[in-house]
Amino acid sequence: MDLVEEALRAELPKLAVDFFVVFSRFECALKRSGIYAIGDENGVSPDWDKFARDLGPRFLSDVLALDIAPVLVANPPKKQVKLDDGMLGWKDTNAVARTSDLFVAIRRVRNNLVHGAKYQDGGAGHPDFVEGSERSDVLLRQSMAVMSFALKVRPDIHGYFRRYG
Numbered sequence: 001m002d003l004v005e006e007a008l009r010a011e012l013p014k015l016a017v018d019f020f021v022v023f024s025r026f027e028c029a030l031k032r033s034g035i036y037a038i039g040d041e042n043g044v045s046p047d048w049d050k051f052a053r054d055l056g057p058r059f060l061s062d063v064l065a066l067d068i069a070p071v072l073v074a075n076p077p078k079k080q081v082k083l084d085d086g087m088l089g090w091k092d093t094n095a096v097a098r099t100s101d102l103f104v105a106i107r108r109v110r111n112n113l114v115h116g117a118k119y120q121d122g123g124a125g126h127p128d129f130v131e132g133s134e135r136s137d138v139l140l141r142q143s144m145a146v147m148s149f150a151l152k153v154r155p156d157i158h159g160y161f162r163r164y165g
Contacts, residue, residue, distance in 0.1 A: 016113060019140045023110050026147050029160035036157075048107065051150075051157075052100035059153065060099045068149060069142040072096065076105035077112050077139055106143040113140070 030036035030046035035054075038047045052059075063069055078090035096102045113136070151158040 013137075015137055015140050019110070019113065019144055022144050022147055023106075025161050026151075029151075029157050029163075032160040032163070033157055048103045049100055052098075052103045055099050055150065055153065057099060059150070060096070060102055062153075063102065063146060063149065066149070068145040069102070071135065071138050072105050072109075072142040072146065073102065075135075076101075077108045077135075079108060080112060102146060106146060109139045109143045112136075 036047040073096040083089045
């Protein structure tokens, strides 16, 4: 069995796969714009913080007014941490107060999905159950709604999002 087949056996729901595609394209669009790319010849990363600053506080106000991400804003995803006993655990995070916090929360949704195995925990009652994983679908949908809204607000970045490669 090759690695792709093995990875696909995790049986991620379509929503999780859709989120991966949108998130990846969003990061690619930020970098391809040149405006939101940080790095040098050793590597480039998307500059989420600059993007959030450029959107400004009104973006978060609009997200709140449109009610497109109430859970993501009021009760953002937990952060995976290493506990004193060497085990992994989850730490609560503060409610979103700024546009930059909103994009940190979206990146944490991605990190928790990729690294935290939130969809592979077996559900409530299973020994591998991760508290809060029942919110994964809501957080994924709301994160995609925020990214979609950001692309609407920034048609220049949306142009890079639509381009292939």
